[in-house]
Amino acid sequence: MDSDLDSDEVSSPKRKISKKDHYLINAMLKLHESMDKNSLKQTLEKEEKEPGFKRLESYRKNLILNASVEPPINTQAEKPTEFYSTFLSKKSRFKAKDMILHRVHLDKTAFIPSAVFISNLWNCDFFWTLPDSPSGVSIFFCPETKTINAQELEKERNLALADKVKIRVIDKLSKQNLYLPSLIMDMVWMTQNFMSIISLCFGKKTLSASFLQDWANHMYENRLIYTSLQASDPSFFAKVLFAIDNALQINSRSYCNSEDRLSVNDRVLLMADTHDSILRHDFVQQIPKLINDRIIKILDTPKDGKYQGNGKLLGKQGQGGDPKGGQKADIIIDNDKNHSHWRARAGEDFAKVFYKNQ
Numbered sequence: 001m002d003s004d005l006d007s008d009e010v011s012s013p014k015r016k017i018s019k020k021d022h023y024l025i026n027a028m029l030k031l032h033e034s035m036d037k038n039s040l041k042q043t044l045e046k047e048e049k050e051p052g053f054k055r056l057e058s059y060r061k062n063l064i065l066n067a068s069v070e071p072p073i074n075t076q077a078e079k080p081t082e083f084y085s086t087f088l089s090k091k092s093r094f095k096a097k098d099m100i101l102h103r104v105h106l107d108k109t110a111f112i113p114s115a116v117f118i119s120n121l122w123n124c125d126f127f128w129t130l131p132d133s134p135s136g137v138s139i140f141f142c143p144e145t146k147t148i149n150a151q152e153l154e155k156e157r158n159l160a161l162a163d164k165v166k167i168r169v170i171d172k173l174s175k176q177n178l179y180l181p182s183l184i185m186d187m188v189w190m191t192q193n194f195m196s197i198i199s200l201c202f203g204k205k206t207l208s209a210s211f212l213q214d215w216a217n218h219m220y221e222n223r224l225i226y227t228s229l230q231a232s233d234p235s236f237f238a239k240v241l242f243a244i245d246n247a248l249q250i251n252s253r254s255y256c257n258s259e260d261r262l263s264v265n266d267r268v269l270l271m272a273d274t275h276d277s278i279l280r281h282d283f284v285q286q287i288p289k290l291i292n293d294r295i296i297k298i299l300d301t302p303k304d305g306k307y308q309g310n311g312k313l314l315g316k317q318g319q320g321g322d323p324k325g326g327q328k329a330d331i332i333i334d335n336d337k338n339h340s341h342w343r344a345r346a347g348e349d350f351a352k353v354f355y356k357n358q
Contacts, residue, residue, distance in 0.1 A: 052089035053080055059256040060124040066255035066264055070205040076261050084201045088122065096122045103200060110145045111193035116176045117141050121201065126252050132288035134178055139245045142197070143179040144189035180238050180294060184223045184230070187237050191216040191244070208248060211269045215244055218275050225279060235295050239285040243274060 053061065064084065068077035079085065083103065090096040097118045104111060113121075117137065120126070126137045134140045181187040195212035202208060219226055219240075230236045247268045254265035277283045 053085055056088070056124055062257070062259060063126065063252055063255040064124060064202070066258065066261055067202045067206060067208060067252070069207075069261055070203055071207075073207075073261060073266070076259065081201065081203055087201075088124070090122070093119045093122050100200070104196070107196060109193060109196045110189070111142060111196070112145050113197070114141065114176050121197070126249075128249060133290050134245065135176070137197070139190055139194040139241055139248075140178050140180075141176045142190045142193040143181075144186060144193065178291070178294060180291070180298065181241075182230075182237070182298075184219065184226050184237075187226070187241065188216055188219045188223075190241070191219065207266055207269055208251065211248070211271075212244070215271075218278075222279060225281075229278070229281065229283070234299060235287060235292065236283075238291050238295060239283070239287050240278070242287045242291065243271070243285050247271065 053064070056064075062076075064080050065076040065078075068080055068084075069075075080088070087096055087099055090099060093115070097113075097115060100113065100118055100121070104113075120136050127135075128138065129135045179190070181190060191212055195209055195216060198206070198212060199209045226237070226240075233239075250268045251265060254268075258264050274283065
């Protein structure tokens with residue numbers, strides 16, 4: 001009997017599900033699937049918008065962690081410096097600017113970074129966009145603050161206070177100005193200012209900070225030699241700064257491409273041979289055309305009523321003057337009417353007219 005009952009139970013047909021229950025189950029399954037997708041989407045959006053170090057791309061994280069290592073160098077740092085971590089977590093570039101300006105003031109550093117410079121720090125964008133045009137975070141944008149900077153600083157402050165101005169408009173209006181020093185102490189301050197920023201972001205004892213401090217020391221200790229070389233070659237200071245900046249660019253690129261700290265190219269920061277070549281007066285360095293053109297323009301810009309073409313002062317009305325009061329030389333005047341459009345008119349910039357028609 002039992003066996004018969006068992007067989008009947010096994011062979012008994014399954015209970016059928018009504019169409020109403022079938023639709024209800026399918027609706028519940030789709031609802032759960034939709035909730036899972038929405039939850040995943042919100043998580044991804046939160047991670048993308050999350051402020052701080054975690055919002056950065058992996059190669060930028062590598063840069064920070066490799067650059068933040070202090071000797072002895074074995075592995076990447078576990079996390080950014082306290083300052084840089086807090087700085088990166090600011091939700092806007094304006095709040096980030098307030099933070100870094102306050103810190104610079106506390107450190108008694110006479111350097112006020114531009115809005116673009118701070119924005120690049122905030123996005124961990126340390127690189128030149130093009131190999132012949134300084135951009136990003138560069139030593140060429142770290143001049144000592146002087147009263148002549150007041151107008152530019154006030155313009156940036158007003159832009160920051162204008163809430164209705166779009167960010168892309170602010171970026172366009174507040175471009176960084178390439179600074180080329182003409183005095184040895186200007187170059188020393190630029191190097192130290194850049195070193196102070198690198199120290200804040202990565203640490204005072206890191207290789208890049210020590211590298212910049214060594215250069216600043218070398219410039220100051222041998223300032224007479226540097227001044228003499230600049231007098232004979234008006235592009236000498238720019239060539240030294242380019243050599244420094246280019247070495248840091250190569251080093252930083254290496255940081256991005258490696259999670260193994262020991263495989264990073266730190267050798268490029270060993271520039272004792274370059275120091276010695278300066279002392280021997282045989283320093284050689286190619287510079288980008290953009291920087292070279294800026295130097296030529298500075299030399300050809302009127303100063304106190306005189307042109308500084310090729311580093312030599314040219315007096316008014318066709319007479320040249322030796323800065324030391326030596327011999328005078330006449331400027332050749334072309335009276336050909338066909339060449340009249342070459343001549344600079346009143347109020348025109350000599351350098352622009354010259355390069356337009358050369």
